Amino acid sequence: MNKFLAPAALISLAALTLTGCTDNTTGTTAGDGTINVVSTAEACTVSSNQVPGGTLKFNVKNEGSAVTEFYLLAEDGLRIAGEVENIGPGVSRDLVVIAPAGSYYTACKPGMVGEGIRAPFSVTESAEGPSVSADRASLQKNATELYSAYVKDQSEQLVRGTQNFATAFAAGDEQLAKKLYAPTRMHWERIEPVAESFGDLDPILDAREADLEKGEAFTGWHRAEKDLWSPTGYTKLSKDERTTLAQQMVKDTKELQWRTTELTFTPDKLSNGAKELLDEVATGKVTGEEELFSHTDLWDFQANLEGAKIAYEDLQPLLVGTDDQLDAQLKKNFAALQEQLDEHRVGDGFKYYNQLTATQIKDLAAGVDALSEPLSQLTAAAVK
Known part of the structure; x- marks a missing residue:
């Protein structure tokens, strides 16, 4: 993050x-x-x-x-x-x-x-002018339009999910709020690089407590997470404090959704974003630092993987006939990492991260590294 x-x-x-x-x-x-x-x-x-x-x-x-x-x-x-x-x-x-x-x-x-x-x-200004063939430009345009539609859909679902979560959280219905927490956050995690591009909204919606500078307010999803899965010695929020936090989360998420409608995507943003999502897994989800209180890191892991795969699949026609070897490697490694994640499914969710063994975590990290390397080559292949 x-x-x-x-x-x-x-x-x-x-x-x-x-x-x-x-x-x-x-x-x-x-x-x-x-x-x-x-x-x-x-x-x-x-x-x-x-x-x-x-x-x-x-x-x-x-x-x-x-x-x-x-x-x-x-x-x-x-x-x-x-x-x-x-x-x-x-x-x-x-x-x-x-x-x-x-x-x-x-x-x-x-x-x-x-x-x-x-x-x-x-x-x-470049003196050389456009350097991409018309056919390739058409493929690039199609990829960005597909991804733009995906971001729009995910941001709309994030707003609806956040509203439902906020209602339960403000009302003190902790059982329902806990049930909604991880599935709703998956919409955020799938488009996290897009959300992070707004430097003012990302910290107030998704900052972890450990990321804050002295004097900064702890708000957003992880503030609610800490209140729901209260650590020892923690004093829970009052009803008014829960209501204020819930209302602010909805307001900020609606602002995020509105801003995504103004974005223009380019092929490099898709491919770099896909790589960023894998970096998010490597630096936050695999370490267990992202969901410190709820331990719902595997839901985030799955969403990051899905978001990266969508970006790759939108760009995949640009690899056909130009970098088939990279295409084949990406398909193989996406499937392999998904298979690893599926081993930890429970019902329609996943095991909590603190239930995994050190060996299982190490294996997941290796799977992320194996996918991250070829994914780092996607931008150069897609924009040429």
Whole structure:
């Protein structure tokens, strides 16, 4: 779950008073057009701060001692144009993104905390014009239209589910609220990269308590989760507090649904989003940190897998005849990971995560890694 922006930072970001931005550029790119990025604890060095528009490839190398992330942010400093997460020390990973002409910000996030180390980044008009054939452009357009319809459907179902959950939660019907919690959150988890692209809504709807900065309010789904599955020593919310939280969740979810209708998708957003969903599994669900109180992580795991598979299947026609080997590998690994998850089904749900053995968790992590590697190649194959 991306926690890139804290709510307290939004006003200054929207005004673009980005104190702390650094210009760590060398003004050059690699011979193949790759933009090289080096992330350390103190710096985010980008090989060029101005490039022609089109398909951009960033190669991000982590030379620090902590796990890092890299973002390309839109001009408002809030919207995420592209991201690559979970880059371990000494590891390099690529981000391929379609970026039209405009002003952006690059940002490294060493330690995956705080607002990141930022610098202005400019994309100019490309002199080469469109580089995609008409037939391929048609396939790309169809893929994005299919995915847009999927996001619309999931966001609408999320609103309805949140309303039902909020009604039960506010009324103190804990049995019903617990029953609705995990299935409703699956709609969020299936389109999580889309939700995370709204830097103000994601933290207030989906922040875990451990992600909060000092003084930040604990709100949203995980606040309700903690109240429903109360840990030892916890003081439960009053009726008025439950009602306030429930009403705010519905309001924020409706805002999310409305904003998704304004989004324009591109093939790289689909493929990068699919990879982000697998990263979410690797960094949150497999570790058991996401649903700390309810232990419903496998419901989230399933939803992330489904969302990634939808994006892949929408893009799959672009692989036929151009990268059949990658297509076959993705089909195989999606099926294998789904088979692993199915082993833990109970009725129409799953085992609670604290019921799994260490060996079972290790096997799931290996399945995620096996799918993540070929999925990281999907963007380059889909946008060429």
